[in-house]
Amino acid sequence: MDSIWLVLVALALGVFLGAGILLMLYMAERRGAHAAKVIAPSIPDGVEQVLDVLESAGIVLDPSNNVLKASPGALALGLVHGGMLTHPELVALAASVRTDGDTVTEEVTVARGPYGDSTMRLHVLVARLGTRFVLLLAEDRTEAHRLDEVRRDFVANISHELKTPIASVSLLAEAIEQASDEPDQVRRFAGRLSTEATRLARITSEVIELSRLQARDALRPDALVSIDEVVAEAVDQNRIVAAAKHIDVAVRVAAGAKVYGDRALIIVAVHNLISNAIAYSNDGGRVGVGVRVEDDAVEIAITDQGIGIGPDDLDRVFERFFRVDQARSRNTGGSGLGLSIVKHTVQNHGGDVRVWSRPGRGSTFVIRLPLAEEAPRAADAEGSPDRTATPSARADGVEHQAPDAAERRSPHPVR
Numbered sequence: 001m002d003s004i005w006l007v008l009v010a011l012a013l014g015v016f017l018g019a020g021i022l023l024m025l026y027m028a029e030r031r032g033a034h035a036a037k038v039i040a041p042s043i044p045d046g047v048e049q050v051l052d053v054l055e056s057a058g059i060v061l062d063p064s065n066n067v068l069k070a071s072p073g074a075l076a077l078g079l080v081h082g083g084m085l086t087h088p089e090l091v092a093l094a095a096s097v098r099t100d101g102d103t104v105t106e107e108v109t110v111a112r113g114p115y116g117d118s119t120m121r122l123h124v125l126v127a128r129l130g131t132r133f134v135l136l137l138a139e140d141r142t143e144a145h146r147l148d149e150v151r152r153d154f155v156a157n158i159s160h161e162l163k164t165p166i167a168s169v170s171l172l173a174e175a176i177e178q179a180s181d182e183p184d185q186v187r188r189f190a191g192r193l194s195t196e197a198t199r200l201a202r203i204t205s206e207v208i209e210l211s212r213l214q215a216r217d218a219l220r221p222d223a224l225v226s227i228d229e230v231v232a233e234a235v236d237q238n239r240i241v242a243a244a245k246h247i248d249v250a251v252r253v254a255a256g257a258k259v260y261g262d263r264a265l266i267i268v269a270v271h272n273l274i275s276n277a278i279a280y281s282n283d284g285g286r287v288g289v290g291v292r293v294e295d296d297a298v299e300i301a302i303t304d305q306g307i308g309i310g311p312d313d314l315d316r317v318f319e320r321f322f323r324v325d326q327a328r329s330r331n332t333g334g335s336g337l338g339l340s341i342v343k344h345t346v347q348n349h350g351g352d353v354r355v356w357s358r359p360g361r362g363s364t365f366v367i368r369l370p371l372a373e374e375a376p377r378a379a380d381a382e383g384s385p386d387r388t389a390t391p392s393a394r395a396d397g398v399e400h401q402a403p404d405a406a407e408r409r410s411p412h413p414v415r
Helices: 001-040 047-053 072-076 089-100 142-178 182-214 227-237 239-242 262-279 326-332 338-348
Strands: 057-061 069-070 106-113 118-129 135-139 225-228 249-252 257-258 285-293 297-303 352-358 362-370
Touching: 057 338, 069 142, 069 338, 069 362, 089 106, 089 118, 089 135, 106 239, 142 182, 142 225, 225 227, 227 239, 227 249, 227 262, 227 285, 227 297, 239 249, 262 285, 262 297, 262 338, 262 362, 338 352
Parallel strands: 249 285
Antiparallel strands: 057 069, 057 135, 106 118, 118 135, 225 257, 285 297, 297 362, 352 362
8 A cells, every 4th residue: 555655656746847847948948039039139020121122221220239220221321330330429319219218300410431521411310119129210411401502602613714715705706707808817716716615515514513413313322333344434435535645544453342322423533533644644654543442442543644733732633623734724625623523422422532642753543432331141131241352453553652651651552
């Protein structure tokens, strides 16, 4: 009898211990699932699909300010890098929403890119998304804020610049009328009239180009642009002019770099620099064009062996209608707008343009643009965006005298 009771007690104890172990395993599984959810949080259903089609910038943040999802617009504006927000102003707004729980709508001024001093005016809305996430929406309103100021300055500049050729056309027309009985004089005045008309046409064309840069829809920041293709097309556009002056254009592009922006505008910027290098070089000279990738930027350098730029003019070369050599500008038909177009184009793409020059030795202009950070592929969704390193490239160009090392680091893009 006693043995029967012992067996029953043992069975009961075994059942109790088994139930306890099962309960412990169940609790451990619950805790593990909760920990996994905290470590790898999931975005509410539908949010990812909305961000993928959103034209403006949209970003979802977790409690540690890690970017869980960013729209193509956010990547193109440079608001996200390495899975984090790049601007402390936006981080502060997200922290305020977490603390107070209230939706915040504000206009902030942030740096347009990691290079240069260009800024963006963003209309930002930050709100809670569920209980743990924060949604940040941003719209670029930079051009709307700058439009009035740009119009005032531009009207003043263009009115002054057009005054001279218009007056020349008027005087030449009168001269042709008075010399109607002298064919040689008529032909001479007609030739000069044609030159002034060409100058007016060139100014008008460049005014239109600058107007595109001021327009609200000037850029397509969501479009990927191949820098190799841009440089190849810009060089091809200048081949005939270079051949007429017996100038050799040496090119080295093999970087494979891409940026976000407007392909046509970037081609115009590079074209203008190459055109200037040819125009201000002596016959039989050499112009070098090189592309290289350094860190998170791509550099496009154009070097010439021309007349160079004096130190007093270096800070003004990008001003509208400013010319280093007035006499040569008249001979080449320059309007003084080319470098201004370059500056505005590069700044609108979040980059900067620099120049080194020595009178009589030549000049080097360098455009620096931030590399495109593409959205991660589906296979990499759980990791960081795929940022495959792009090999740098050097170009066979022309020798130039860089500033002293103590002044600034020379990119040495071409040699």
